[in-house]
Amino acid sequence: MFKLQKNISLKPYTTFKIGGRAEYFLKAKTKDDVLNAVSWASKNKIPFLVLGSGSNVLFTKGFKGLVIINGLTKISKNKNYIFAESGVLISELLNFYLKNKLRGLEWSAGLPGTLGGAIRGNAGAFKGEMKSSILEVESFFIGKNGVNTRLRPFKSCLFGYRKSVFENNGEIILSAKLKMKKVKSIIAAEEEAKSHINYRKKFQPLEYPNAGSIFKNIPVSSVNQRTQKIFKNVVKIDPFPVVPAAAVIDKIGLKGKFIGGAQISQKHPNFIINKNRASANEIIQLKKLMENKAKKGFKIILEEEIKIIN
Numbered sequence: 653m654f655k656l657q658k659n660i661s662l663k664p665y666t667t668f669k670i671g672g673r674a675e676y677f678l679k680a681k682t683k684d685d686v687l688n689a690v691s692w693a694s695k696n697k698i699p700f701l702v703l704g705s706g707s708n709v710l711f712t713k714g715f716k717g718l719v720i721i722n723g724l725t726k727i728s729k730n731k732n733y734i735f736a737e738s739g740v741l742i743s744e745l746l747n748f749y750l751k752n753k754l755r756g757l758e759w760s761a762g763l764p765g766t767l768g769g770a771i772r773g774n775a776g777a778f779k780g781e782m783k784s785s786i787l788e789v790e791s792f793f794i795g796k797n798g799v800n801t802r803l804r805p806f807k808s809c810l811f812g813y814r815k816s817v818f819e820n821n822g823e824i825i826l827s828a829k830l831k832m833k834k835v836k837s838i839i840a841a842e843e844e845a846k847s848h849i850n851y852r853k854k855f856q857p858l859e860y861p862n863a864g865s866i867f868k869n870i871p872v873s874s875v876n877q878r879t880q881k882i883f884k885n886v887v888k889i890d891p892f893p894v895v896p897a898a899a900v901i902d903k904i905g906l907k908g909k910f911i912g913g914a915q916i917s918q919k920h921p922n923f924i925i926n927k928n929r930a931s932a933n934e935i936i937q938l939k940k941l942m943e944n945k946a947k948k949g950f951k952i953i954l955e956e957e958i959k960i961i962n
Contacts, residue, residue, distance in 0.1 A: 694794050907921040914934040
């Protein structure tokens with residue numbers, strides 16, 4: 653039987669190291685822990701939130717309800733697929749692939765967060781995306797008769813650019829079956845993964861608390877001709893032509909901008925870092941400043957990649 657804690661600080665459970673207190677709190681270790689806790693919250697009409705590594709979220713205050721830390725971390729290899737629970741760190745999943753001489757996840761090297769979060773937001777980097785590895789996803793939702801589980805084949809996950817069906821339909825991911833490609837030698841994959849990790853260390857402010865990219869990159873097709881010309885030299889494939897949000901923020905002169913203890917990173921301006929005990933409000937002020945200047949200067953609507961929890 654799961655045992656709830658009360659009045660627990662959320663700061664240690666987010667990569668921003670920002671957050672108030674959760675009214676109720678549970679570190680779930682099994683699928684039953686999660687389902688039973690959600691069932692309890694549903695019956696008692698208490699809001700709940702399932703949190704992975706906290707790498708892509710910002711709590712503006714505490715959470716009046718139940719926060720469940722996803723500790724579902726089983727990984728196994730079948731003849732035709734990899735089974736992994738949603739709380740598995742992407743780094744651990746990649747290591748499992750490489751250890752078993754499997755390819756398919758090298759693009760994810762250095763990516764923070766869990767499998768569940770990567771599926772939900774169709775995480776991507778270095779011309780790869782999470783959707784390319786998915787065969788089937790197991791999720792749960794609250795129905796008329798309580799908690800229900802569901803198996804979604806790839807097509808019904810409705811993956812798009814940094815999004816999926818799981819973003820707004822109330823379903824929480826429990827596990828997934830993943831594609832795998834067996835190879836004789838894994839040396840090339842290991843070298844690719846190492847290259848991606850080194851790139852992140854060089855160009856991202858990993859030495860400070862942050863939540864990764866604040867905004868999604870901007871599809872070239874969504875901006876006007878004038879703006880396309882201004883940014884034509886920085887367009888990249890991700891996995892289709894995009895204007896990097898970092899380039900836009902740099903162009904509007906906000907690199908290094910401080911508000912209180914929060915700063916737009918000089919190393920990678922699509923990151924806001926917690927430089928000195930920043931508050932959620934300071935992070936949000938910087939985010940709004942970036943949005944307003946991008947819209948005014950280039951008619952670009954920056955779309956959030958992080959999830960803000962009020």
